[in-house]
Amino acid sequence: MNAELTESAVSSMVAHVAEYGITGVESGGFLLAPAGATVEVVALAGSAQAGIVRRPEQLIISGAAIEVLCEWADDAGLRIVAQFHSHRRGTSLSPIDKVGGMRVQEFVSIVIPRFANPETDASSWGWWHFDSRTWRTRAAFDVVTGRTRTIVFDEGGVHDQ
Numbered sequence: 062m063n064a065e066l067t068e069s070a071v072s073s074m075v076a077h078v079a080e081y082g083i084t085g086v087e088s089g090g091f092l093l094a095p096a097g098a099t100v101e102v103v104a105l106a107g108s109a110q111a112g113i114v115r116r117p118e119q120l121i122i123s124g125a126a127i128e129v130l131c132e133w134a135d136d137a138g139l140r141i142v143a144q145f146h147s148h149r150r151g152t153s154l155s156p157i158d159k160v161g162g163m164r165v166q167e168f169v170s171i172v173i174p175r176f177a178n179p180e181t182d183a184s185s186w187g188w189w190h191f192d193s194r195t196w197r198t199r200a201a202f203d204v205v206t207g208r209t210r211t212i213v214f215d216e217g218g219v220h221d222q
Contacts, residue, residue: 064092064094064098064099064100064142064143064169064202064203065098065099065100065202065203065204065205066092066099066100066183066202066203066204066205066209067099067100067204067205067206067207067208067209068204068205068206068207069207069208069209069211070092070100070103070209070211071181071183071204072181073103073105073209073211073222074090074103074145074173075173075179075180075181077089077090077105078147078173078176078179079176079177079178079179081115081147081176082147082149082175082176082177082178082179083177085117085149085177086115086116086117086120086176087115087116087117087118087119087120087146087147087148087149087176088105088106088115088120088146088147088176089105089106089120089144089145089146089147089173090103090104090105090106090144090145090146090214091103091104091130091141091143091144091145092104092141092142092143092144092145092169092171093134093137093139093140093141093142094139094140094142095138095139095140096140099205099207100142100143100202100209101139101209101210102134102137102139102209102210102211102212103209103210103211103212104130104134104141104212104213104214104219105211105212105213105214105222106120106122106126106213106214106215107126107213107214107215107217107220108215108217111126111215111216111217112125112126112215112216113126113215117149118149118155118157119157120146120147123216125216126214126215126216129214129215129216129217129218129219130214130219133212133214133219142169143168143169143170143171143202144162144163144168144169144170144171145170145171145172145173145186146158146170146171146172146173147172147173147174147176147179148172148173148174148175148176148187149174149175149176149177150174150175151172151174151187152172152174152185152186152187153172153187154170154172154187154189154196158170158172158196159195159196162191162196163191164191165191166191166192166193167190167191167192168190168191169188169189169190169199169202170189170190170191170196171186171187171188171189172186172187172189173186173187174186174187183201183202183204184201184204186201188200188201188202
């Protein structure tokens, strides 16, 4: 997939990761787009009281929270094209990421390192895709000028940030 990511999407992702990273925990969300197009929505993981668990080495998003997001995306004519989450340090997928992440053909997983002070250059992040058997590195999405909508989701629903 040759999707594009806007500068405002990168800014939203970095700000979200840093907000939780300075407290010592991972966070993240999903990127939504029409098939093969520019990412139109950054969906940030929301409330810990509604299906989101953040830990120093783990982000857990409940199935119910993902279902809420998927239904919203479907109604908007979008699909989830990538997941992003933060790590304290490196850009590699952790053992938990490799087995617990969305293992769907060509799905993209992005790791934003140094969660307390994340890099703003998306090409320096870890970019991975699933190829039916394993996760493999891939090129970063192209970053383009433009605005992207940012939402927050959890089991309670989807809201504009």
